[in-house]
Amino acid sequence: MNIDSIKRGIVLDHIRAGRSMDLYRYLHLDELECSVAIIKNVKSNAMGRKDIIKVDEDISIDLDVLGYIDPGITVNIIENGTVREKKHLSLPERLTNIIHCKNPRCITSVEPALDHVFVLADREKGVYRCIYCDSKH
Template identity: 35%
Template sequence: MSEFNQLLVRRIRNGTVIDHIESPRALLVLNILNITGQEGNVITVALNVPSVKQKKKDIIKVENKFLEKKETDKLALIAPNATINIIKDYKLTEKRRIQLPDKIIGFFKCPNLRCITNTEEGLSSKIEIIDKKNILLKCQYCARSITTNELIK
């Protein structure tokens, strides 16, 4: 068995595997998903894993947590090539590719400090994806153009 083919982390019985995360963004993915470890679930994070397609990738395994589509929409901006694998009884039961939605509502704050979403209590941000290929974003309220890096700071 070659060194590349060795199993780096153990299999999980039930939960979610987030694979093909651009390296080194796994810790950012955990932060965006509000996964802290305080939930009591076993979390495995592998950074800079050798990959044929990407040279290096990150992998996250979260036992006993099944990510829903609205949660994975958050990842579209920071891990657009990631795949979500739902595991039940050690078997892959669902595989999802992350896709950018048309809008991202309430996950990120508009970086414009004067935007109404930052001053009005209870008003959720609405970030429109103007161009999915080049990832051009715009706040629906203040019409500010936004970069991915501004959103994830």
């Protein structure tokens, strides 16, 4: 694929092979009216195989969600047919209402108005903990 073929939009590169449909759902790309291309199992020197998503419009993407799902993804912002910006992701320090606490003893289980907030406890292992009850996710 040639990302330069997009005039203005976003290319999500280095997606772990097989995860592109998960991202498509998490980022609600099905709700967009512009063209969205999902390219699966592309040959990659670094990854063996990878997926790529191309969005033919400059949409705002929640980088925290993206970083949580797959911190290895590269976000390319395309303008006038060239890469204007390349963003390398990492696991976000804090996640709000992206994952939900499943501990029945946690206050979030009885207070529906509370935000579900997790903080990164172990970057190496990708462990998040609920700020209220310390449960692991």
